[in-house]
Structures are given as structure tokens and as C-alpha cells.
Amino acid sequence: MRLARSFPDHTISREALEARYEKAIKGDDFGERYYIIEEKSSRQPIGWASLDIHRWTRRATGADIGLAIGEKDRWKQGYGTEVVRLLLDEAFEQLNLHRLTLWTFAENEASLALAKKMGFKEEGRTRESFFFDNQYHDNVILGLLRDEYDAWVSPLRRPGRSALKRGRS
Numbered sequence: 039m040r041l042a043r044s045f046p047d048h049t050i051s052r053e054a055l056e057a058r059y060e061k062a063i064k065g066d067d068f069g070e071r072y073y074i075i076e077e078k079s080s081r082q083p084i085g086w087a088s089l090d091i092h093r094w095t096r097r098a099t100g101a102d103i104g105l106a107i108g109e110k111d112r113w114k115q116g117y118g119t120e121v122v123r124l125l126l127d128e129a130f131e132q133l134n135l136h137r138l139t140l141w142t143f144a145e146n147e148a149s150l151a152l153a154k155k156m157g158f159k160e161e162g163r164t165r166e167s168f169f170f171d172n173q174y175h176d177n178v179i180l181g182l183l184r185d186e187y188d189a190w191v192s193p194l195r196r197p198g199r200s201a202l203k204r205g206r207s
């Protein structure tokens with residue numbers, strides 16, 4: 039992954055990464071929800087997704103979402119759309135959250151296109167927040183409110199939710 043390669047300061051061992059996922063699967067922390075994206079046809083893991091509920095607020099009303107399709111030959115096949123749709127479903131239908139935030143570096147056209155397709159609106163930028171490829175990059179913050187989801191995304195929902203599995207398989 040580009041960002042992982044660019045942040046050696048954040049590199050952790052495979053054991054530590056597995057321990058983190060094991061903890062998440064056990065549900066020790068209500069706010070950290072990690073998923074493996076599994077391709078239905080091949081049953082292969084092709085990426086991850088996360089829902090990170092904000093815990094610094096008095097009431098848990100918002101969360102950050104994140105995802106990555108790790109296998110590049112699976113990009114632009116609709117997986118990102120399906121995964122975000124499932125995350126929205128969990129956040130708004132199951133957890134009754136009020137808003138979701140997605141942030142990414144400004145040049146990430148794929149992520150911005152996906153977020154805007156799913157109804158997220160650009161809310162702001164934090165300048166020069168990321169450093170990789172030997173330069174600083176702006177961070178774009180996008181948000182989606184529950185009302186907007188109800189009006190815009192909800193009618194687009196389709197049946198079939200098995201592509202997103204909780205934890206590792």
C-alpha cells in the first residue's frame with residue numbers, strides 16, 4: 039500500500055497486526071470495527087474496511103469510515119461502492135449514527151469519486167497533513183449526514199450483504 043510504504047514510523051509487526059485484529063474481532067472496543075473484504079466468487083480476501091466510532095464525544099453519534107481494496111486488479115469493479123454501502127447501512131440503520139466522516143489525501147481521485155458517489159460532501163481541508171512521495175499533501179474531509187443518507191443513498195441500497203465479513207475469515 040502506498041501510504042503504508044510511506045510511513046515507516048507506523049510500521050508494526052505481523053504479530054502486532056494480528057493481535058489488533060483479534061482484539062477487534064472479540065469486540066473489546068465498541069468503537070473499533072474492522073472488516074475483511076472477501077470476494078464472493080473466489081472467496082479471497084481482497085481488502086479491508088473500518089468503522090471507527092468517535093469516542094471523544096459525550097454521545098456516540100459519529101464515526102470515521104475507511105477502506106482499501108488491496109488487490110489493484112480488483113479496482114473499478116464496484117467493490118468499493120458495495121463496501122461503502124454496507125458501512126452506511128451499519129452506521130445509519132444498525133447503529134443509528136448521525137454522521138460519517140471520510141478523509142483522504144487531496145490527490146486520491148478514486149477515494150474522492152467513491153465518497154461523492156455515495157453522497158458525501160466535501161467539508162474542508164487540512165493543509166499539508168500527509169507526507170509521502172517526498173512532499174506534503176492536503177487532507178480532504180468529507181461528511182455524510184443521516185438525513186442526506188435517507189434522502190440520497192438509502193433508495194439505492196440493494197439486497198445482498200455477504201461481501202463484507204466481520205473480522206477475518
Ligand SMILES: CC(C)(COP(=O)(O)OP(=O)(O)OC[C@H]1O[C@@H](n2cnc3c(N)ncnc32)[C@H](O)[C@@H]1OP(=O)(O)O)[C@@H](O)C(=O)NCCC(=O)NCCS
Nearest residue numbers: 105106107113114115116117118119142147148149151152
Ligand atoms: C478508493 C477505492 C476503495 C475505490 O474502490 P473501487 O472498488 O475501485 O471503487 P468502485 O469500483 O466502486 O468505484 C466507485 C466510483 O469511483 C470511480 N473511480 C474509481 N477509481 C477511480 C479513479 N482512479 N479516478 C476517478 N474515479 C474513480 C468509479 O468510476 C466509480 O464511479 P461510477 O460508478 O460513477 O463510475 C480503491 O481505489 C482503493 O482501495 N484505493 C486505495 C486505498 C484508498 O485510497 N482508500 C481510501 C482511503 S479513505
